[in-house]
Amino acid sequence: MPQERNQLLASTVFNLRQEYLSKRPPDFQPKLWSTKTETRKSIVITMVIPTRGCSWAFSDSGGCSVCGYVNDSSYDQVIPTQKILEEINLSLSQVDSSKPIEYKLYNSGSFFDENDVPQRLRSQIIDLIRKTNGILKLSVESRPEYLINNQKAIKKVKEMLEPIKLEIGVGIESSNNAIIRDCWNKGFSVEDYQRSVQITRTLGIRIKSYILIKPPFLTEVEAIIDAIKTACDTVEFGTDVISFNPCNIQKGTLVNHLHKQDRYQPPWIWSVLYIVKTIRKKYPNVEIICEPTAGGKHRGTHNCGKCDKTVIDLVDKIINKKKIPDDLSTICSCFLKWRILVKTPIEIFRSRNLSRLRRFDPLNE
């Protein structure tokens, strides 16, 4: 079932990944961390646990071209099962249950992949969650193939959790098979994603679709078009939540490699704003998430450096259906630079020195 891969891309990603992982010190401590935020309606706990790590990233295809999650996973070490369970327990015990809890449990891979999260550990975790009062929803992540192949396990988890809702995040990134294969190196196809959505939805599970903004190699405007088209397609396929993730640069990845050569630039926040605005307008009732990692930093989505925070706030406003100024050029003059960049085809001719193009001073490169 995995889609045919792009040999050139896959081997490049593989080599970069191996090179990075081979430099990991033997006493490396796999990362485990959590955050807690309070919204008007609920308390959101995000817990990131270092299980084995994504099997796709360890495969000879090297994993997705943008993803460095495996860097923090257990990988060649023993999974610290005990610690993981303790931490989850701790995070659950600390909340007072005045507000319902949304629990996000991310293992930087697939929750339903036995090699990544051993079955025993999975049941232990589900057990802890299930026993805690006040949890409204559990979010996990998985690649589509485990949703298609492990239907039984998923069904069981879902039943165990009742009445806690289960939400599964699937990274489709793009609904264009060529981009999935030749830019993201995802190793599955849109059809796989579609099937996994169908299957999980019939089980009464919510689907959250991750859409990455700005594939490597594409121009800014192509990236915008691709993200918008993908968002529309996922809604048509029946996703419940759209999560836009502007690309950020992670270690050991192809994107990092390209970024170092100045052949990749994370998207402008203006692009993110534009995408979110378009989708919000088209689908007023779909839940949209966009919390850019490293937003405003060089390795994340950014603008000129002056307006970054303001524009990220605008993204938030749009998601929450609040009004934003009509004329964006009043917010920052870099808006016009961005507009030129998406309007003039110069970017399509070029494959390097992209940060300079972004700064936009053709005679002072």
Place this chain on the structure above:
Amino acid sequence: MTFEIEKCEGWGRLGLAFGKEGFITPNIVIPCFFNNNSSSQQNSLLDLLKFQENNASLTSRNNVIMDNIDFDYFPSCFIYPSLQMQGKSLKEVTCFEDMFPVDINQSSNLKASYHLIPWDLPTIYLNRYDKYIQTLNKIEVPELDDKIKLMLNVPFTPEILETELPPLRPSVISVVSLGDISSLLTHPKLLIRYLIRIKSWLPSNKMLYAPAVPSSYIPILVYLGIDLFDLLITEMYSANPDQQLDLILEQQKSRKAFSQILDLTRKAIETYKLRDLTRIFANSYPSLKTLLRISDKQIPLEEGTPIYGSRTLYCTDETDFTRPEVTRFRERVQTRYFPPSHTTGIIFLPCSAKKPYSKSKSHNIFSKVIRQNLKKKRFSVGEVILTSPLGVVPRELEYSFPAAHYDIPVIGEWSQIEKKHLEEDLVYFLSKIKPSIPLVGYVKGIERDILKKVCKLHNRSIYLITQDTTSLYSKEALKEFSAILQEIWLNISYKPKIPNRLMFLRAIADFQFGKGIGQVLIPDHVKIYGRKELGIRVQLNNKHLLTFRPETGYLTLSLTAGKLLLDYSCNLVTFDGQKIIGSTIFSKAIIMADPEIRQNDEVLITDRNGELLAVGIAHLPGKLLVEMKRGKGVTIRQKVN
């Protein structure tokens, strides 16, 4: 391929694309971003971003007249989304039509259009250009309308400088776009290497397109081989309010400046003044200047530089000391000029503003003194003029381009490089003269210093006039000159007179065709009519042999002369046929040509068996005569009946 070259200079070409109905190059193309109207989402996107302004659908293009530029006049360059964006993979592509999101033949109602072949992103970004081109070479090419041509983007990468690009299948592409060139404008060294790379890979009948470069770069980029430009940069600037511009750059903002500079550039090629135009613009930015300076060292611009052309050759700054005309002259004097065997003395003289030198007042005075003092022996004494930037100019070559055509600012100060050049040339010259031959230097100032220095270095004695001479025309100085000439008179032997004009013509023949050719081309028993300044005709056995033309300082050949030269295989052009009809040979009928042939050179045309068919003048350099598939090649002067 429908590209022909009318004239060239350096790597620059004045051409005609899309045949007689087409357009002149260098010129502007209008990039059009193709948008796929079938997708509603994309449409709304384009609406919101107000893309339409510079967008065009394939079937109609708005006839925009802006700043008096009729945009319909220029060819379009359609830019399509990458293969991946179109949801395709390179592997599945079998026919070129598959690579485009629409049928590109739809655009045949436009006067001319280029279609940029979409990228396969991973191969481009992961530096596998070779793989990309190999795949393209295998793809089937559909029947395309005459007004539609394909364009390939080959952006700069450091890897491209190191790896060999596989040859492009000839029929596929008409234009190569240098996608990254705008990022190299301030990196002249890389830019030059990139251009050399592309030029050595691409046959001359393909055009080059430089996207998004400022207008002030046009002349030099044309000189370095670019044929097509666009107005993208004006769009970028005009939409960018906080762009800080130097005053001199203001012109980048206007589309009008673009078309004016292009116009100027085309006129410059037509009148053999492109190099001069590049110099004018080179002074705008340090990087432009660097570009011009290093291009002389690294690019064989001489190959494309006509043997003679404009009526004057201005040398106004240090970049001109190395311009191809100057370098070629110096090299040919070094390697092709040898003082006649009967020479028993050499007199070095200064240059004069008036050209040829012998027509100047000062040289008239010098000649008089020489005549009075050396009498008949003067015929076995060589005269050599020391000058900048040509270095050493033997009297016999004073008419030959650019010796009678150059013009320099006279300040009386020489730069290091000028001095160095003269020193080099003098060393060469002295090495060709027997040590026993007396040398006289009737020069002052810098020329005197250099002459003295070089002679000392090479252990040659030389007669010089006193150092503090202020004027070479003063009575005292001329008296000193006479005294020196009297002194050497004893050492010079009188050799039986060989006709001066014969030596003159042979020296030019050597200079023009190669060392030793003079002897072959002009045998002792020729009859010579006319005078240098009015032109000389030479007959051999009552048949016209050749003509000396004082305007260019070169010889023009007859068939008789052609026969004499045939065995020396210089300037040979092989014609694909038995008989030449009409007065022009087109480049498509040329199978082979001596790579040493330059524009305006005299050439011999033979058939495949080496039988002489005609003599004529080359319209293009030898390399282009072979590589071009259209356009004039040689104008026939005389042919076999």
